[in-house]
Amino acid sequence: MDIKTFGVVGAGQMGGGIAQVAAASGLDVIISDISEECVARGVAVIDKNLNRSVEKGRLDQGEARAILSRLNTTTDIADMAGADYVVEAAVEMEDLKFNIFRQLDEACPKQTILATNTSSIPIGRIAAQTGRPGKVIGMHFMNPVPVMKLVEVIRGLATSQETFDVTWQLCEKFNKVAAEASDFPGFIANRILMPMINEAIFCLYQSVGTAEDIDTVMKLGMNHPMGPLALADLIGLDTCLAIMETLYDGFKDSKYRPCPLLRKYVEAGWLGRKSGRGFYSY
Numbered sequence: 001m002d003i004k005t006f007g008v009v010g011a012g013q014m015g016g017g018i019a020q021v022a023a024a025s026g027l028d029v030i031i032s033d034i035s036e037e038c039v040a041r042g043v044a045v046i047d048k049n050l051n052r053s054v055e056k057g058r059l060d061q062g063e064a065r066a067i068l069s070r071l072n073t074t075t076d077i078a079d080m081a082g083a084d085y086v087v088e089a090a091v092e093m094e095d096l097k098f099n100i101f102r103q104l105d106e107a108c109p110k111q112t113i114l115a116t117n118t119s120s121i122p123i124g125r126i127a128a129q130t131g132r133p134g135k136v137i138g139m140h141f142m143n144p145v146p147v148m149k150l151v152e153v154i155r156g157l158a159t160s161q162e163t164f165d166v167t168w169q170l171c172e173k174f175n176k177v178a179a180e181a182s183d184f185p186g187f188i189a190n191r192i193l194m195p196m197i198n199e200a201i202f203c204l205y206q207s208v209g210t211a212e213d214i215d216t217v218m219k220l221g222m223n224h225p226m227g228p229l230a231l232a233d234l235i236g237l238d239t240c241l242a243i244m245e246t247l248y249d250g251f252k253d254s255k256y257r258p259c260p261l262l263r264k265y266v267e268a269g270w271l272g273r274k275s276g277r278g279f280y281s282y
Helices: 013-024 036-055 061-069 077-082 094-107 123-127 161-173 189-205 211-222 228-235 237-251 260-267
Strands: 005-009 028-032 071-074 085-088 113-116 136-141 150-155 177-181
Touching: 005 013, 005 077, 013 028, 013 036, 013 061, 013 136, 028 036, 028 077, 036 061, 036 071, 061 071, 077 094, 085 094, 094 113, 094 123, 113 161, 123 136, 136 161, 150 161, 161 177, 189 211, 189 228, 189 237, 189 260, 211 228, 228 237, 237 260
Parallel strands: 005 028, 005 085, 028 071, 085 113, 113 136, 150 177
Antiparallel strands: 136 150
């Protein structure tokens, strides 16, 4: 299957990054969101990222302009009918993703592959919202997308071999390294990462250490490039909570119980970098 036009639903941090790497690989990209403001903000971030790359000598100005020229924006999800492959990159809310996939299934030709950037929700559950479960797959990029090399590729129970092969080839085209994960809540990355972050939050909650000391121990003692609490702020505490709840609901194992402090921060609107306050102030 020859992919020429790539669709991205969601122009936020993840969606914008996915759109950027797709356009940088030479594909025409359709990027959609719920409002002109959201789409414009996403394109502005891509433009800023490209300009930074030009300033650092990683990209020339002509290449940056060419990448931007391949981006086509819309606020109508029905315009995804023009894409050969679509990735959904909305926030980590099951009902929202289900609704998007129902709309995509109705709008897109039957041969279009529908992928989800979900970081925790089982693919089979999402595929069941469509009439094309064989054409649905997980394509989980890491944040920030233009920098991080990994993409988790997750088959649902019904995902076809062709869908898997096309997705794997796209990862290579995007200059990413693909890793296959089975369809369990959280897959590989977040099944390991999120309980670690959650335990770091429990350490803060129980006054085992300050946020700074907890992050220092993990950075200098375990050689992590970023402490777990700073990383949680980067990911978004609402996203961390949603993933922990998916793990807890999926496995019914107490080790995945979200820390009460995480829930408290989310309820207070302290979501991390995007809100200006999380475990640190920004």
